[in-house]
Amino acid sequence: MNRLLTLFFALVWLAPTAAAEVVIVQPSEPSAALAIPFSIALVAALVLWRWFVPRQLASLQVAFEIDDDLYEVHRISKTVAEARELLGERTVSKGVVLYMMGMTGILLLISELMFDPQTFYEPNLFLIAILVGIPILISPWETLNAQLLGVGKANMKAGFISRLGRLTTLPLLLAALVGTVFLGLQLEGTVTPEWIAISMLVFMGPTIIAYGRIMGASWNVLLLNKWRSFRGQTTAIDPEQPLFVNKLVAIILVLFLFTMPLTALNGIVTVIYVVTVDPVNTEEMLNYGGIIGYSIFINIDIIMEIVGQLEALKSLPQVLSLYLSLNVAIVGLAFIFELTRNLLLGGQSFGGTFGVQLAPPRDIRSELDVRGKLVAFCFAGFSGYTVLLLLLVCYKEFGDVMPYTDWLNEQNFDEEMRLLTTWMFIAVGQTIFMLTWLASISQFGRLRGLKFDIDPDQRRDGAVMLTEGNSLRMMIDKAAQNDDLDMLRRLQNASFTDDEALIRHEKARARMWELALRGLWPQAAEEAKKVLAQSGGDDDESRLLLAVSYLASRRLDAAREALFGLEQPEGYDEPELISFLCEWLDPWHGRVDEDDIWDWENNSTIDHLQDVMKMLEHWDPNPDT
Known part of the structure; x- marks a missing residue:
């Protein structure tokens, strides 16, 4: 793999130097050679889809709390085959x-630069615009919906209200965009480049806010885990024993994360200073890293000499091609998938504050649809933003070799304006990051004291055997059937010598049954969720008890949702019976009448229901005494 990447970058670097002028070939001048970039991009995209993407999703995990300061970390996908299975889910598509x-749009641009740097085929440029434009337009809508509506279990079966909410957010987003344009038109008398940039910023606002919140709330978890990886320890994020390359990547990320607050502060202050003061050296300041970067640049002669030499390289198309290739590898792969791993892990729930928590970690572990929607959110929500930011940086740094740069200059969208636009996008995200980071940094000390049990589900294959020869699970089931609360409590407090994860799971089951028998239904529901997550969602008893808990708490919609997928055509009456009771008790949407009860004749539950109904017929709240 490393050899292939080295060869690819070498070919990019050794491409012939192009002339400064960019030529756009019209469709009326077709040739077979002009189709080569598209073919290269298509092959590269197929390799990306079939090879890179599944491997990046082959180590997803989720962590959820099962005791005070104790978290279990479960594998969601461990192999490439499991990753492909996750990608094949309908909700991910x-x-x-x-x-x-x-x-693919970025790869097509790279191919154009590799094959004939000074010539762009106009149909390919239109195709690039479509390929990158659609994700850019949908990205803020997806992130806005996710932050307002979530993707958790409560939204798995989207009803009319949920669909209406998603359809409502799109007009609101477009209205905000149009309103910003009209505001600029009223204030300036014409649509200026500054207000176009502000309008783009408003439109992409939901994505930028989500990015800042996620990074700010995840900073503690990422920094601590990457530092431990550098020291050779397995962590909740990196469960495999780190190799030398992993340690090298970890220390680079540690340095990057450690300087993120300073970098964010530099970006925020730079944009505020440039917008409010408008210094004469605005372009130089934005071009050399803001206030801090520019101060270093003008005060250290050797850095000025090095940067001056690098400036000459910016007019070479092969440098742009190399830059784009690295960004596809770093931004397109590393960023998106690191974000996906972090969201699925649930690190924001225990390591930060005010993050984007789209679903409870227990639901992520137990519900496949929730996992699929989270992965889809990461792809749909941030691919457009990263592509837009990448294109802005390309026009900022490599405008001389990008197509339509002259047209942008004619519209007063010159290099300084492109620089300011890019910095504005970055600074807004950094502002949200700083606010979330400041709110989350206090969690760092607590995070260091948390304990993580990695891969406990791999050790739960056996059974805990008691001295009498009965397994702990059988003892718990028997105690639950006999309503033996004393036995359930004693089993929870007893000491066993088997694997801790297995003991913890069985004791959680005992606690679940105890709470249910005592009629503490809200607590029983929470314990059932814990047991369901510990078993990876494969526990019908926990799902049934969860449904009964919701039913007893009169949360009928939640009870129906818990039963989803459990009802069988015959031979498995419990889910159907509970579903029937949900319909019977629902005063608004129930579709059951008394005649339907006779279908359940001689059933103890229905017989009890009929007895209660007869008692209520003669019940008097104020009986005569």
């Missing part, structure tokens, strides 16, 4: 399509 569109 939309996000993957948008991600691949954005990456």
Whole structure:
């Protein structure tokens, strides 16, 4: 793999130097050679889809709390085959399509630069615009919906209200865009480049806010885990024993994360200073890293000499091609998938504050649809933003070799304006990051004291045997059937010598049954969720008890949702019976009448229901005494 990447970058670097003028070939001048970039991009996209993407998703995990300061870390995908299975889910397809569109558009631009740097085929440019434009347009809508509506279990079966909410957010987003344009038109009398940049910023606002919140709330977890990886320890994020390359990447990320607050502060202050003061050296300041970077640049002669030499390289198309290739590898792969791993892990729930928590970690572990929607959110929500930011940086740094740069200059969108636009996008995200980071940094001390049990589900294959020869699970089931609360409590407090994860799971089951028998239904529901997550969602008893808990708490919609997928045509009456009771008790949407009860004749539950109904017929709240 490393050899292939080295060869690819070498070919990019050794490409012939192009003339400064960019030529756009019209469709009326077709040739077979002009189709080569598209073919190269298509092959590269297929390799990206079939080879890179599944491998990046082959180590997803989720962590959820099962005791005070104790978290279990479960594998969601461990192999490439499991990653491909996750990508094949119906809920993931939309996000993957948008991600691949954005990456294919960038790959097509790279191919154009590799094959004939000074010539761009106009149909390919239109195709690039479509491939990157659609993800850019959908990205803020997806992130806005996710932050307002979530993707958790409560939204798995989207009803009319949920669909209406998603349809409502799109007009609101477009209205904000149009309103900003009209505001600029009223204030300036014409649509200026500054207000176009502000309008783009408003439109992409939901994505930028989500990015800042996620990074700010995840900073503690990422920094601590990457530092431990550098020291050779397994962590919740990196469960495998780190090799030398992993340690090298970890220390680079540690340095990057450690300087993120300073970098963010530099970006925020730079944009505020440039917008409010408008210094004469605005372009130089923005071009050399803001206030801090420019101060270093003008005060250290050797850095000025090095930067001056690098400036000459910016007019070479092969440098742009290399830059784009590295960004596809770093931004298109590393960023998106690191974000996906972090969201699925649930690190924001225990390591930060005010993050984007789209679903409870227990639901992520137990519900496949929730996992699929989270992955789709990462692909659909951030592929457009990263592609847009990448294009802005390309026009900022390599405007001389990009197409339509002259047209942008004619519209007063010159290099300084492109620089300011890019910095504005970055600074807004950094502002959200700083606010979330400041709110989350206090969690760092607590995070260091948390304990993580990695891969406990791999050790739960056996059974805990008691001295009498009975397994602990059988004892718990028997105690639950006999309503033996004393036995359930004693089993929870007893000491056993088997694997801790296995003991913890069985004791959680005992606690679940105890709470249910005592009629503490809200607590029983929470314990059932814990047991369901510990078993990876494969526990019908926990799902049934969860449904009964919701039913007893009169949360009928939640009870129906918990039963989803459990009802069987015959031979498995409990889910159907509970579903029937949900319909019977629902005063608004129930579709059951008394005649339907006779279908359940001689059933103890229905007989009890009929007895209660007869008692209520003669019940008097104020009986005569």
